[in-house]
Each structure stands twice: as C-alpha cells, then as structure tokens.
Amino acid sequence: MxxxxxxxxxxxxxxxxxxxxxxxxxxxxxxxxxxxxxxxxxxxxxxxxxxxxxxxxxxxxxxxxxxxxxxxxxxxxxxxxxxxxxxxxxxxxxxxxxxxxxxxxxxxxxxxxxxxxxxxxxxxxxxxxxxxxxxxxxxxxxxxxxxxxxxxxxxxxxxxxxxxEKRDEYLEFNYGAEIEKLIAEIINNLNFSSAYPLRFVALKILEKDEKFIKSISNLIDYEKINQIIFEIEKKCGKSIDRILIEKRYAIIHGIVKECIILKKRGLKFELTEKIDKILTDNLTGPLIFLSIMFLIFCIVFSIGNPIQNLLELTIENFRKFLSYFHLPIWLDSLIKNGIISGVGSVISFLPNIFLYFLFFSILEDTGYIARAAIVSDRLMHKLGLHGKSSIPLILSFGCNVPAILGTRTLEDKKDKILTCLSIPFMSCSARLPIYILFTGIFFIKYQSLIIFSLYLLGLIIGILSMKLFGHIFFKYESSPLIIELPPFRMPYWRNVFIDSWMRTKYFLKKAGTIIFSGSLILWFLSYFPNPSKYGTEFNWIGKIGNLISIPLKTSGFGFWQAGVALIFGIYAKELVVSTFGTLFGTGNLQDVLKGYFTPVSAYSFMIMSLLYMPCIATFWILKKEIGFKWALISFFWSLLIGWISSTLFYQIFIFLKGG
Amino acid sequence: MKRLSEVEEGKYKIVEILKPGKTKKMFNLGILIGDEIEVKKSCPGPVIIKKGNTSVAIGYGIAKDIIVEKVE
Incomplete structure (x- = not known):
C-alpha cells in the first residue's frame, strides 16, 4: 500500500x-x-x-x-x-x-x-x-x-x-521593493545549496534568528550581509525583523479583511470575559485556584486510594494463592518477593497517576491552566519561578511523577529544568506513611504539627535548591510571563480520556520496565548468598545496608535496617515502612522502633526519607523530561542535601541537649 | 503616555516597545506597535489585554517596557 x-x-x-x-x-x-x-x-x-x-x-x-x-x-x-x-x-x-x-x-x-x-x-x-x-x-x-x-x-x-496532485506554485509574499532587493542581494551572497529554499534562508537571516544563523554561519559571509542589513536599518530607523513582522501582518490583515463576510452581530464571548474577571481577580482568583487544587486532591484521595488499596489487596491475595503451588523455594521467593513486589508497586501507582493525568488534561482543555499561571505569577516570580510552575508544584504534593510531566507547559527550558529539580523535594503522598508511623510513636501530641513541618521543609529546600541551581547554571532570571488566554470551553472528553490514557500507558510501559528490573536486582541482593535469610544482614542487601549505615551514624540512625529500608524506599517511598516491618520481624513494630530511635533521630530519619532521593518512577520521568544529566544531578543533589540536613538537625539537637 | 504596567483598565494604543528582544513573543501573538488594545485587568499581577479575539496576559517584567496611549 x-x-x-x-x-x-x-x-x-x-x-x-x-x-x-x-x-x-x-x-x-x-x-x-x-x-x-x-x-x-x-x-x-x-x-x-x-x-x-x-x-x-x-x-x-x-x-x-x-x-x-x-x-x-x-x-x-x-x-x-x-x-x-x-x-x-x-x-x-x-x-x-x-x-x-x-x-x-x-x-x-x-x-x-x-x-x-x-x-x-x-x-x-x-x-x-x-x-x-x-x-x-x-x-x-x-x-x-x-x-x-x-x-x-x-x-x-x-x-x-x-x-x-503535483504542486509547483507556492505562496510568496512581496515585501515591497526595498526588502525584495535586499532578499535578492542576500540570496546572491548565499553560494551554497541548502536543504532549505534560499529565499527562506534569506528571510531567516533578516529575521535575525540567531540560532538558525549560527547553524549556517560557516556557509555564509555574515559580516558582509550584516553590513547590508545595517545600512537599510539606518535608512528606515527600524530593525529589519520588526519591519518583516509588521509587513506580514499588514498583508495578512488586508487579505482577511477582503475575505471576511460580516453577518448580523451574534453573541459575543461575554461569558468568558465575565468568568475571567472572577478567575483572575487579585482576591477571588487565588481563592478559586486553591479550592480547585484542593478539590482535585480530595477527589484523587477519595477515588484513587480505595482503588489502590483494592489493587494491593488483590496482589496480596495472589501472593497467598501462590503458596498452594509448593514451588521450589527460590522460585517462590523470586515470584513473591521480587516480581510481585515490583509489579505491585507499579500497579499501585496507576490509579492515582491516571487521575492526576486526567485532571491535568481537564485543566488544560478548559483553558484554566493559563488563568492559574496568571493568578500565581506574582508569588512564583518572587520565588524565581514562572507562573506556570504553580500547578506542577502543587500537583507534586500528590505525586511527583505527573507533576514533572506537567512541566511540559513551561516553554522556557530553564524554567522547566528548575521546576523539575525542585519537585522531588515536595512531599508526595507516598512519604506520608513514614511520617505517620514515626510521629505516631514519638510525637503523638504534636503529630500534625510535625508532619506539617516536614512538608514545609520540603518546600523550602526545593525552592532554595532551585535558586541555587538557577544561580550556578543559568545566571537565572525566570522568563517573564506572556501567555495567551484561550477562551473557556467545556472539556472535550474524548480528548481528555485519550490523552490521559495514552500517558498512563506510556508510563506503565516505560517506568514499569525500569521498576520491574530494579525489583529483580533488589530481590537478587536480598536472596543471596543465604536464601533462608531473605533481606537480612546475612545477605548482600544487609551488607550494603551496613555500608550505608556508616555515613548514617552522624544522622542518628546508623544501623543496617535503616540503610536497607532507605534502599527499598527508592522503589516507592512508602516501602520504607513495610521494609521495617519485614526487617524487624515479629513483634510490635512500634515497640521495636522505640528501641532503635529517639525522638530526635526519628525526626532526623523523617527528614532523610523526605529528601534523600527521588523514587525510581520520578527518576525515570525526570530523565525523560529534562534528560539523563539533570536526572543524575537531581539524584546526587538530593542524596547530599538529605544527608546534610538530617545530620545537621541531629547534631545540633544532640549538642543542645548535651550543653 | 504611560507604561502598560501603570495604566487602569480601558482602551489604549501601543506606542512603543522599549526592549523589542524581550517582546518578540508578543509580536508572534500578533500584537504589534500601533495596535489598539483593551486592558481588561491592570497591575498588580499580570496585565490582561485584548486585541480582537486574542486575550494575552503580560507579566510585569514585560508590561513595564510597553508604552501605551489612552484612546478616547
């Protein structure tokens, strides 16, 4: 065909x-x-x-x-x-x-x-x-x-x-005698054959498209061409690129005017304007913006979490069901601890990720994203960010993955990279079980206050890192906001569903592969060389845990179980909790943890869990969105900042207590 | 003549743009010098202007470099 x-x-x-x-x-x-x-x-x-x-x-x-x-x-x-x-x-x-x-x-x-x-x-x-x-x-x-x-x-x-059909006639604008002469002159100076039509190249040069010119700079005598441009600009007192834009619009305007048929005045778009008045107002705008975001969290929480629990329960039952088969011990362990854990963590992500994608699509389709950018621009700008960063940043408190994907609305690459680098520090919902476990043991009176302080800390560290990176890498000034406000429309559901489904599928396919292979490696390390002692200090994983626990001593939790729990947390941060459960074996986990942690080291551990590194899925999506180099930078930076923060906190408190 | 960042809501004409490099995107959106625009929302926060069927929000960083003149 x-x-x-x-x-x-x-x-x-x-x-x-x-x-x-x-x-x-x-x-x-x-x-x-x-x-x-x-x-x-x-x-x-x-x-x-x-x-x-x-x-x-x-x-x-x-x-x-x-x-x-x-x-x-x-x-x-x-x-x-x-x-x-x-x-x-x-x-x-x-x-x-x-x-x-x-x-x-x-x-x-x-x-x-x-x-x-x-x-x-x-x-x-x-x-x-x-x-x-x-x-x-x-x-x-x-x-x-x-x-x-x-x-x-x-x-x-x-x-x-x-x-x-074959075509040989193309639209060519006549820019007027003077500019046409200039174009001809430049074409004469272009003595090379290019992939582009020569007239296109000449216009690009006149438009001063720096990047384009750079790409062909070894082929042209730019100095001579520049001289020609300089002269004509002096003559008409305007920059040539502006003249071109104005000329084009003038001609187009003429054409449209000639072809427009005015009928009786219909309904104007007064509704959009009226809604906009409320949505972008300095007082009601932010209120509505926050309410919408809050609503999204509530809906995802109330729909997503039950589905997630149901999926986890199903996986758990499947695991039990496998026990009836009496498989060889190693195979049984590989399937239960390796494969099912890996697949399970991917699947349990899915409902929430799909829902966040869905809401993001709806916000995009209705045209609300642009309004949200306006509302938050002033605050974001003060933080050194672009107005459009606000939605990804807020989404990141739910899950970092869709948040990072949401940064694609940022046109400027610098804005995008910096927003992406700060997102992993935002405390996503997967980190909450860790806080709940520890605050439930050590800070019962001030539970919500302590948890809130961690969210705040993540936010502060995220913003500071971004400022620092902006300073080091970009001499950064966030690009000023200029965006079109599309008219409001009802979301077109077919679009919204195709869009979010495609994204979820893509995530499942790609992130799934990585998480899955990661879980096999972790299983291998936990199983060998002592198969009967899965995930303990007698196996490689425990040895690695021991090794990791050495630098963790300064943070107040230098024992191998903490090291291993943090390694498993790379899958998905909520695994930190279940890993502790496995490692400390039987007995009441809360009582056991009391033997290992003090309130100070518990808080220090929570700081570590909050900051220490993006989970595999986040890492993968970072790599996809801003490239491998930046994903690595994010990885090592968060590791470093996690260690420094928890150590500083622990040491200062110990010092104050002692003194 | 005033800066776009300083004006109240109403109808204006764009007289001059001080830093054309920074405002290239505005030209791309079809808003040019000499155009009549309507300011729908003024500072603080981004200015919202309307030309024909196009509404554009412009942050302070750019709005302060756009010189406009009131149209009666």
Whole structure:
C-alpha cells in the first residue's frame, strides 16, 4: 500500500490535538523526539488506497528557533519528507494562523489549512469567503469542527487529493521593493545549496534568528550581509525583523479583511470575559485556584486510594494463592518477593497517576491552566519561578511523577529544568506513611504539627535548591510571563480520556520496565548468598545496608535496617515502612522502633526519607523530561542535601541537649 | 503616555516597545506597535489585554517596557 506522511502544525489552542485524534482515532503512540525531551505524538489511518502516517508537531506561533518546540517543528519540516502539511487554524484567530502559513509556505510545503472550530464563527456573526482566501493564499481550505467530528472526512479527502496532485506554485509574499532587493542581494551572497529554499534562508537571516544563523554561519559571509542589513536599518530607523513582522501582518490583515463576510452581530464571548474577571481577580482568583487544587486532591484521595488499596489487596491475595503451588523455594521467593513486589508497586501507582493525568488534561482543555499561571505569577516570580510552575508544584504534593510531566507547559527550558529539580523535594503522598508511623510513636501530641513541618521543609529546600541551581547554571532570571488566554470551553472528553490514557500507558510501559528490573536486582541482593535469610544482614542487601549505615551514624540512625529500608524506599517511598516491618520481624513494630530511635533521630530519619532521593518512577520521568544529566544531578543533589540536613538537625539537637 | 504596567483598565494604543528582544513573543501573538488594545485587568499581577479575539496576559517584567496611549 502506498504510504504518505502528514504533518499537523498550528498555533497552540487551535484544537490541533482534537484534529489529530479525529484523524487517527486510538491508533497512536507517544514517544520523544530524537535527542530531546519534547513529547512526540504519531498515529496512522488508512483512506482509500493510501496509508497515512500522521505526526503531530509542537504548537508554535512562528518558526524562530527560540524554543525547543519550535526547533523541532522546523527540523522536522526541513529534514523530513512531508507529503502534506495540515495547518490547524483557529477560525476566530485566523490572522495569526495565516502568519504561520506564510512562514511555512516559504519552505515550499504542500499545505492545507484546516479552518477549525467554525461553529464559533456563527456565534461571532462572521464568515469567510473560502474561495477567495484560497485564491489569494494559494492553498486549500477545509472547514472542520474537530470536537464534533464534523468536516473530518472532507479533510481526509482533501489530504488524499493533495497527495495525488503535483504542486509547483507556492505562496510568496512581496515585501515591497526595498526588502525584495535586499532578499535578492542576500540570496546572491548565499553560494551554497541548502536543504532549505534560499529565499527562506534569506528571510531567516533578516529575521535575525540567531540560532538558525549560527547553524549556517560557516556557509555564509555574515559580516558582509550584516553590513547590508545595517545600512537599510539606518535608512528606515527600524530593525529589519520588526519591519518583516509588521509587513506580514499588514498583508495578512488586508487579505482577511477582503475575505471576511460580516453577518448580523451574534453573541459575543461575554461569558468568558465575565468568568475571567472572577478567575483572575487579585482576591477571588487565588481563592478559586486553591479550592480547585484542593478539590482535585480530595477527589484523587477519595477515588484513587480505595482503588489502590483494592489493587494491593488483590496482589496480596495472589501472593497467598501462590503458596498452594509448593514451588521450589527460590522460585517462590523470586515470584513473591521480587516480581510481585515490583509489579505491585507499579500497579499501585496507576490509579492515582491516571487521575492526576486526567485532571491535568481537564485543566488544560478548559483553558484554566493559563488563568492559574496568571493568578500565581506574582508569588512564583518572587520565588524565581514562572507562573506556570504553580500547578506542577502543587500537583507534586500528590505525586511527583505527573507533576514533572506537567512541566511540559513551561516553554522556557530553564524554567522547566528548575521546576523539575525542585519537585522531588515536595512531599508526595507516598512519604506520608513514614511520617505517620514515626510521629505516631514519638510525637503523638504534636503529630500534625510535625508532619506539617516536614512538608514545609520540603518546600523550602526545593525552592532554595532551585535558586541555587538557577544561580550556578543559568545566571537565572525566570522568563517573564506572556501567555495567551484561550477562551473557556467545556472539556472535550474524548480528548481528555485519550490523552490521559495514552500517558498512563506510556508510563506503565516505560517506568514499569525500569521498576520491574530494579525489583529483580533488589530481590537478587536480598536472596543471596543465604536464601533462608531473605533481606537480612546475612545477605548482600544487609551488607550494603551496613555500608550505608556508616555515613548514617552522624544522622542518628546508623544501623543496617535503616540503610536497607532507605534502599527499598527508592522503589516507592512508602516501602520504607513495610521494609521495617519485614526487617524487624515479629513483634510490635512500634515497640521495636522505640528501641532503635529517639525522638530526635526519628525526626532526623523523617527528614532523610523526605529528601534523600527521588523514587525510581520520578527518576525515570525526570530523565525523560529534562534528560539523563539533570536526572543524575537531581539524584546526587538530593542524596547530599538529605544527608546534610538530617545530620545537621541531629547534631545540633544532640549538642543542645548535651550543653 | 504611560507604561502598560501603570495604566487602569480601558482602551489604549501601543506606542512603543522599549526592549523589542524581550517582546518578540508578543509580536508572534500578533500584537504589534500601533495596535489598539483593551486592558481588561491592570497591575498588580499580570496585565490582561485584548486585541480582537486574542486575550494575552503580560507579566510585569514585560508590561513595564510597553508604552501605551489612552484612546478616547
């Protein structure tokens, strides 16, 4: 069967994902763009006699290589053979989408414009003369309403027809005599053959796209070109990149004006404005924001936890059920202690992770994320963060994994890395069982106060680390907020579910593999060389625990059981508790722990558990989102800061007590 | 003429942008010098402006470099 490649491009908030989902259905997969940590979505469908591979490109406004997303879009469009490029345009923001169309046309691509959300045109009381638009812009237009599946067949038909026809006419804007002369002059100075059309290269140089220019700097005589640009800028007193942008918008504005059909005024979007007034108000805004986040936690807690408990119970029963088979002892142990524990910890994660993904999707789909960024921008900015960091940071108190995934809304890479580095310090719900165990023994009177102090400590350490890293690595100043506020809309459930399901599946597949192999290693260390003494000091794990306990002495808990518990906590932090349960064997765990810990060393241990390192799942998602190097940095940094904090705390208290 | 970070809600025209490098993203969103905008929410906190069907929130760091003029 003939195969074709379709690219889907467009501004953010134009319903790109909806169109992608409508075209490919559930036949899609999530991955990463090679070499970078930006998410890549691909899918496929068959129409008539052609199989179409669809690639969803990151949403962009321009083709400047200023963010990773945009670089990917350009790289993909220039390096790969794309048979048809569909630009999804928001019908109500046509000019901006046409801006992207103009830029992409310079790359000589076969383009179709998908005028999406046309139902909103009626509300607004306008329409477009499509025939005229097509004539002026030399591309085909298709009208769709993505979330109601209207027009998708027309789009498929148009894509099909485009694949069958050969095109040689592309839209080229005339920027006026002076600039055209300049473009010609630059092209004359470009004596090389490139993957890009020369006119595109010339325009890129004029736009002063520094990263692009750098990438071709050995091929051009930049000094000479710069001289030419300098002269023309002196003559008109404006920077040339600004002139280009203004020219393009002026021409587009003219075209749209010529093609717009004004009908009677329809209903304006007063509702969105009214809601916005409340949501972004300096007083009610933060209140609503906090209430929404609180509500999400409550719902996840009340739905997710029972499911999680049920899953854990099922796994536990399965473990008991296996005992009836009288397997060889080693196999029995491998399955029960290794495989089931590993799979169990992955599975018990799932309900909560899915729910957080789901809520995050809903917040994104309704357009609330942008409002939350506005509300928290001032506070976040004072902390050296971007307004959009607030939601991931809050989510991280539930679970670090979806929180880190949530940082993908941060466009600036520095913002993203720094937010990701601070997230593992936020006390997720898996750490709570540890606090409950220890405070229940040593701090019964002040239980909630002590637990609260740990949450606060995590927050403070997270922010301080971020400031420190920002200072060391980036000479950091958080990028100022500038975001578009998409109109509110009801979440499109199909999108929301496909989105969160795909993510959960991806997490399950990838994190599952790592956690699973990790659990096999841990089992191996616990089982050998003394199979009868699983997970004790007579086995390798105990020896490692002993080794680890040496530096732990300064923190007040230098015994091998603590070392082993902390190792198992890498799986998932709540395992610290169950490991203590196994290691101290029979008898009342609370009484036994009283023999090992004092209130001071217990608090010190809780500090350690809070800070010492991200769990495997968090580590993996960090690697995926910000790269291996940063994940390692996060790993070692938290190990160091965990040890320093608990040691400092313990030593100071011992000193005060003694003195 | 005033800075966008200092104005009340109402209709304005963008007269000048002091640090064009920093505001490239605004141009990309289709908001240009000479455009008429409506300020929907003023400082403190990000300013929300509206041009046509586009609403954009602009943080103080950028708003202070945008010079606007009241439109009656």
């Amino acid at each position: 003939e195969e074709k490649i379709i690219g889907i491009a467009g501004n953010p908030n134009t319903g790109k994902t909806t169109i992608f989902n409508a075209l490919t259905g559930s036949k899609q997969k999530i991955g990463n763009w090679p070499g970078v940590t930006v998410e890549k979505k691909e899918g496929e469908y068959i129409y008539k006699d052609i199989k179409f591979h669809v690639v969803d490109l990151p949403g962009t406004y321009t083709l400047l290589e200023e963010s990773e997303d945009q670089k990917i879009a350009i790289d993909f469009l220039t390096r790969n053979k794309v048979d048809v490029l569909v630009i999804v345009a928001d019908a109500l923001n046509l000019e901006r989408s046409l801006y992207l169309l103009v830029l992409l046309s310079e790359l000589h691509k076969n383009i179709i414009v998908d005028l999406n959300m046309v139902d909103l045109l009626e509300k607004e009381g306008i329409d477009y003369d499509i025939g005229h638009l097509e004539k002026l812009l030399k591309v085909k237009f298709v009208k769709t309403i993505g979330n109601r599946n209207i027009g998708i067949d027309d789009l498929k038909e148009e894509i099909y027809r485009n694949c069958k």
